[in-house]
Amino acid sequence: MKVHAPSFFKDFRCTGSACGDNCCRMGWDIEIDDDTYNYYKSLDCGLCEHITSEDGEHYIKQENGQCPFLNEKGLCSVLLEHGAESISEICDQHPRFYQWFGGYKEAGTGLCCEESARQWLESAGNVRFCEFDTDEEDDDLKFDVELLGAVIKAREVLIGLLQGGLSLSQKMKALLIFGLNAQEFEYDDAANGFEALAGEFADCERVAALVNGLGAPSRDDIVSACRQVLDYLAGLDYMKQMLPDAIEQIRGRLGEIIGAAKGFDEAFPEAEGQLCAVAVYNVYRYFTECARGGEALPRLAMCALNVWFIRLWDIMMFVDGKFTFTAQIAAVKEFSKEVEYSDNVDAFYEDVYTDGRLCADNLAKIAEV
Numbered sequence: 499m500k501v502h503a504p505s506f507f508k509d510f511r512c513t514g515s516a517c518g519d520n521c522c523r524m525g526w527d528i529e530i531d532d533d534t535y536n537y538y539k540s541l542d543c544g545l546c547e548h549i550t551s552e553d554g555e556h557y558i559k560q561e562n563g564q565c566p567f568l569n570e571k572g573l574c575s576v577l578l579e580h581g582a583e584s585i586s587e588i589c590d591q592h593p594r595f596y597q598w599f600g601g602y603k604e605a606g607t608g609l610c611c612e613e614s615a616r617q618w619l620e621s622a623g624n625v626r627f628c629e630f631d632t633d634e635e636d637d638d639l640k641f642d643v644e645l646l647g648a649v650i651k652a653r654e655v656l657i658g659l660l661q662g663g664l665s666l667s668q669k670m671k672a673l674l675i676f677g678l679n680a681q682e683f684e685y686d687d688a689a690n691g692f693e694a695l696a697g698e699f700a701d702c703e704r705v706a707a708l709v710n711g712l713g714a715p716s717r718d719d720i721v722s723a724c725r726q727v728l729d730y731l732a733g734l735d736y737m738k739q740m741l742p743d744a745i746e747q748i749r750g751r752l753g754e755i756i757g758a759a760k761g762f763d764e765a766f767p768e769a770e771g772q773l774c775a776v777a778v779y780n781v782y783r784y785f786t787e788c789a790r791g792g793e794a795l796p797r798l799a800m801c802a803l804n805v806w807f808i809r810l811w812d813i814m815m816f817v818d819g820k821f822t823f824t825a826q827i828a829a830v831k832e833f834s835k836e837v838e839y840s841d842n843v844d845a846f847y848e849d850v851y852t853d854g855r856l857c858a859d860n861l862a863k864i865a866e867v
């Protein structure tokens with residue numbers, strides 16, 4: 499099987515006990531595959547006392563906010579006592595993600611992990627992809643070959659745009675325009691639609707003209723749109739306090755934060771490229787879902803929302819003298835954990851069509867910050 503992945507994919511190493519936010523302490527239920535569950539049962543050594551089963555699926559129950567198998571050094575006691583082959587598939591693979599299309603597979607690592615986030619952000623402006631072969635058997639899930647080809651082509655164009663010379667604001671607006679255009683074609687004709695849009699968006703000057711055609715909203719309109727989207731985010735459910743606290747602080751200091759944007763850009767010009775890397779991650783990971791019927795607009799809108807929110811958070815940290823690359827990684831990871839890796843993303847995909855606060859007009863305005 500051919501695997502397509504970011505060029506740093508194979509270099510990923512979990513930092514284990516050195517990790518500042520071990521994924522075994524994130525409050526997630528950890529799913530255990532059947533084989534691992536049956537193996538634990540056969541060991542009969544009490545492991546299953548910490549596992550709950552529901553509708554045929556098995557989960558490690560969090561205890562005191564962490565995986566009960568985590569030892570005092572932040573290491574996995576199951577792995578240490580029973581060997582690396584004894585841990586479940588998710589524990590073995592996290593934060594890697596995959597998508598299978600017959601003999602072709604896409605892979606990457608998620609931003610919910612600080613080490614993975616560091617890799618993505620360090621590749622700012624220059625995220626490259628590679629292909630390698632594995633001896634894995636082809637996947638037999640059906641998909642439309644022509645549509646996948648067109649979606650991948652369009653994704654390449656978008657990633658090229660994100661790593662090209664437009665401003666961050668122009669790039670986010672370009673994603674939204676692409677998403678809105680993709681609403682126009684029927685699913686049956688989606689391959690042709692993506693192909694045509696890829697052709698149009700490959701022309702950078704044309705994209706700049708499209709974006710500039712949106713006009714320049716007033717500062718009051720930008721602040722109002724930001725407030726509405728922050729209100730939306732404040733209404734979501736979160737596992738931990740860090741992200742909702744940041745949302746509340748940003749809401750309370752919005753004018754000050756928007757006013758400090760220029761100073762932030764001058765002080766930390768590299769941050770823009772890092773936010774583009776966050777956008778490349780989003781587009782790389784989620785845009786291919788369009789080849790299986792997923793819609794482009796909510797995925798591209800989530801990308802724009804992610805970049806905008808991290809930027810506001812960055813600027814707030816800058817104003818407080820706390821912005822560093824490490825702080826940037828923590829913000830990116832926290833948003834990923836609480837929004838991307840939660841039910842919030844599914845809610846957003848629906849709300850983007852029904853909640854006026856998330857209308858394309860507002861999302862284009864917040865991209866001005």
Ligand code: SF4
Pocket residue numbers: 511512513514517518519520521522592593610611612613614
């Ligand atoms: S968050 Fe990443 S680096 Fe930290 S323990 Fe989990 S996989 Fe390892």
